[in-house]
Amino acid sequence: MGQRGRPAKRRRLSRLPPLLLAFSPFARSILFARSAAPNSTAPDPSPSSKTTEVGFADPKPPKAIKRIESSEDEEDQEVEMVQADFEFFDPKPGDFHGVKLLLQNYLDNKPWDLGGFVDLILEQITVGTVVKSGAQDEEEEGDDDGRDDDEGLYAVISALNLGRYADHRCIKELKQFLLDVCSDDSARKKLKLLLEKEASEVGLLVSQRFVNCPYQLVPPLYDALFDEVSWATEDEPTQELRDSFRFKYYILVTRIFEKKTVNQCKAKQSQNCDEPVIYIKSEDQIFYELSSLSFPFRLHAEQLVPPELKNYKEMGLVMVVKADDVPKVREKLKSLVAES
Template identity: 30%
Template structure:
């Protein structure tokens, strides 16, 4: 069943997440499990967790801050200002929580107009951070998009152990709301601020530690094996496929989220708004496999 949030235009759905815990105590028990007539292990516990998707509220400030503190990969920026902005921008944006815990924010997807909020310190800090990462030969073109009146910063953050299929309702919700806001916001200036031509998204990924950071994102030489990449949020891997440009850099280590033999990297991608329809279709198709 869907749930109605404080804004009557949006309904939300529940995502069931199953986590399987292995309780094998010995090799003998494993052998016995394999011999079960039904072919299934009897020692699996399935935990179903229902999630709420709702508008950001004042009570979410600390949860959002915990989620977004590392957005600039440990570099200092006006995180509190960004959280305040996301809360007061009530036309677009969704936070994700569990049904039984309304205090902890597990995820957030929203979009910020870089032109409309250009005076906000958080926007200035994020733009400065990204301009410090873009390769010199791409800086002029990227800066032009960064300062364009119709560019949106797509913010898509979740804690690492949230089920992957939570990405679909978050992506569907934010782009539905952008369309509504462009028609329904109270002032012409606000409506126009949601008429995006390009989106910028900063993603976190993990890549095999087989080459120097300077080689990240460059074309492979002929015959060179393709390195494995892991995107904690699968929809961002799809968005990268639809992007018209992207650049990468080595991220900072985070022991809590490290993956053996992989190193954290960041990716900034630029996506033409015309590609969003195909992106949404691909996301929907991807998560059919999770049903």
């Protein structure tokens, strides 16, 4: 028998219906603050400028995003409405710069092999998705304006096996970073076990998106990832590859706003606290509530916090979630969108 070739990737929904989006004053305030950050690639504080801050950059709005409601006085407008098309794609090399922009502060301000990390994400096409604006309007068909392939890339999600890629410099540096920022001895011991002895059963869940990527996309985005992980355990061409997606744990690295007057106050244990933690990505609260291990860490990169959050400081957050809890994550994500 001939060698089995790479299976055709089973693809769920790749294009979503146009979304009517609402950008709240809170979201816009964060976006404007990030656009004005000192380390921004463009100092213009307008929402059309790019910034180097992870998860908050606002790329030049693609032509497919059309504003349908506006006001002459932006300050008096509580909600800004736009209509947009978004599509899901397999990662490809042409997405390099867009994904790198999303991830450039993934490990705070640590110099590390970010390019190699992005390459791993883009090379793993059977598990992973990028989200782009639907820029194929009739008026744009056949128009070659020299745009990069990754222009208009809004989000990326993937899961990398820490054992499979253990010899890559970027993964070695990432593991060392996580151990260095963990100040709790007990948590560090457990984390070290996951990163080393049990690494082949641990997936690094990478999920980054810009603030103007609508939350309605989040449940199908995670559904796509977890479906692909499941399919990979059956469809990958070798037993070694199939086994590499049989995760027992997921590790997530994200960011939160923590109230300055609260000392390591955990939202799930302190309901009487006055908003001790604000989750930048709403799904992170779901992961946190289900986490078997978590710890915050201090960020060293200069942070510019919006006026509305002057009593908060931005912190890093590492979470470990059991793969057995993925069905709960999916259910809670759908419920969260339904309630919003």
